[in-house]
Amino acid sequence: MALLFELQDVGFEYDRIPALRGLSLQIAEGESVALLGANGSGKSTLLRILDALYFPSKGSTSFCGQRLTPELLNQDGFALSFRRRVALVFQNPDVQLFNPTVFDEVAFGPLQLQWPKEKVPSKVAETLELMGIAHLRDRPPYRLSGGEKKRVALASVIVLDPEVLLLDEPTSTLDPRSQGQIIDLIQEWKGSSKTVISATHQLEIVEDIASRIVVLEEGKVAATGTPAEILSNHELLLRANLVHAHRHSHGTLAHSHPHLHSHSKHEHEH
């Protein structure tokens, strides 16, 4: 598989507070990767760097061999081609919903990316159907429930049919049924030629959405491996703040052990 993203010794700071510290990572075309980490581990920042919304203060990021820089993204030709190929779903759907109706919201991307106008309405309608939100088409996005907003945010990116999907906490704030539907969708993309990179701290979904896990800890890669390798490494999960020590007692005997749930196996160790 051809190399898609290459990050070398990437550093990034918010007002002198480091978010990423010397992070190096390679992602190949068609891979499905889960960026696993606790809150503040740098997952969202990394996704924004991959989407060329942020640029590293140290190190470099390359996409298909081209170094991503603000100057390159200012070039109309490259920006258009990059935005057509790579799309990001933000963690907070509210920041992604700024149009007066759901239809306008989903049509925003295709119009900005200069699709033929006659193609836009049918593709938007098709995407609304696919996401089960066709009945919301004329509603203002801010009047929707949390789950509906998340679906509209996903629809606004899925409509673009990008080669690379960056998903920031794709199932957070969703009820179990909606979570299941989003996981099904990601699994479909996993089986296709798309590259799917999801940031999450939910251990129970990583096996379903990724074939490789990158564990982030304090802005660095702490480990990479298959879901089976990572999920069985309790010491790593504890250190990366992804599981907590569960204290309880059996009669008079009190003890503690890591506490984790797995969605697919519903493993619940005691």
Place this chain on the structure above:
Amino acid sequence: MKRGGFLASTVVGFARALSRALMSEEIAHQPGLLQSLDPRVRVIGLFALVLAVTLSRKLAVVLALFLAAMMIALFSRVSIGILAKRVWLVVLAFTGVIALPAIFITPGNPVATFAGGSLRITAQGVATAVLLLARAETAVTFTTLLILCTPWAHALKALRFFRLPQEAIAMMAMTHRYIFLLIETAGQMLESRQSRTVGRLPAAEQRRMTARTAGVLLNKSIALSNDVYLAMQSRGFRGEVRILSDFRMRSWDYVGLLAFLCAGSIAVWIGR
């Protein structure tokens, strides 16, 4: 509810209702006089009338333009009640504060005296204050009609047609969303504060809390609107507004444009 809390909730409630009305663009999608015109005609026409208002020196002309604004509102299905409550009262409060001193400081024929003659209201002062108020009310009414009756994306595209730079359009697009986020965040913070406040705080503590809240509100809404801009960029926005419908001038649009320009020119001529 305490008086202060009631006032704050009422102000935030009004602001929320207005910003939601603007965001949902319900009025802009209704059939009506302004809505039937090409967005470019709306932008040029209503700006021409705003210019006429600011250049007119005669109260009668400004009042005639105000009447015209009310007629346009009626034919564009904009509720006069909404304009009165959410526009005219607010403008009256803000402009009134600026216009009030003019009643006393403008030299001229006194119509009333106070404090042993040291404070005088002059006829010229009253006329100046009324003209200032009438101009502000009329100009803001025309601008509000443009905003209420034109989807924001169409208004921005129309401005782009007049060669406004992409950067300015991007800033306006963000400002629109920023105001909405600011009001929404202010509403949520007020509700959260009310849910955690029992009894009445001392005045000094209230002032400190208000200052802290204002700072946090500003930071939160700036961070949110930065994220909104990133989300727009991520889906290809580069300052150029693109919408589904293409602007096309029909004969009705030319009639509308001519009517606006004639009304503006006549008002400037008579009111000079």
